[in-house]
Amino acid sequence: MSITEKILCSKSHEYILKNDDGTYTIGLTDYAVEQLGDIVYLELPEAGSDFKKGETFATVESVKAASEIYAPISFKVTEINESLADAPETLNEDCYEKGWLIKAEATGDITEQNDLMEYEDYKEEVE
Numbered sequence: 001m002s003i004t005e006k007i008l009c010s011k012s013h014e015y016i017l018k019n020d021d022g023t024y025t026i027g028l029t030d031y032a033v034e035q036l037g038d039i040v041y042l043e044l045p046e047a048g049s050d051f052k053k054g055e056t057f058a059t060v061e062s063v064k065a066a067s068e069i070y071a072p073i074s075f076k077v078t079e080i081n082e083s084l085a086d087a088p089e090t091l092n093e094d095c096y097e098k099g100w101l102i103k104a105e106a107t108g109d110i111t112e113q114n115d116l117m118e119y120e121d122y123k124e125e126v127e
Helices: 030-036 110-115 119-126
Strands: 014-018 024-028 039-043 056-062 066-070 075-080 102-106
Touching: 030 119
Parallel strands: none
Antiparallel strands: 014 024, 024 102, 039 056, 056 066, 075 102
16 A cells, blocks of 8 residues: 555645554645755754644745645644755655654644545645
């Protein structure tokens, strides 16, 4: 089973993946990364930071534009992908396996996920 069969995507192009330990991996979808072009800088939050669904939790800059990254659910950051600080282009190469942004514990209600889409539905929406 590929990772895209397990993720849920937001209309603002973030994805969440539920991990075996109950935490979530959060990142940008392949579509978002394609639209941005070559990524040159990424600003991620610190571990321990809390965000409500819809709040900006990170910023990404590419050769084309700077974009805010929004929280697809309410969460507390448990880990950031440190390797992206030195190599933000990893996002262009592999946004799911190596280019994830953060790992987090959900702090909101499960109903916050109701407006997230399975990857196939998301792809139809953006095409």
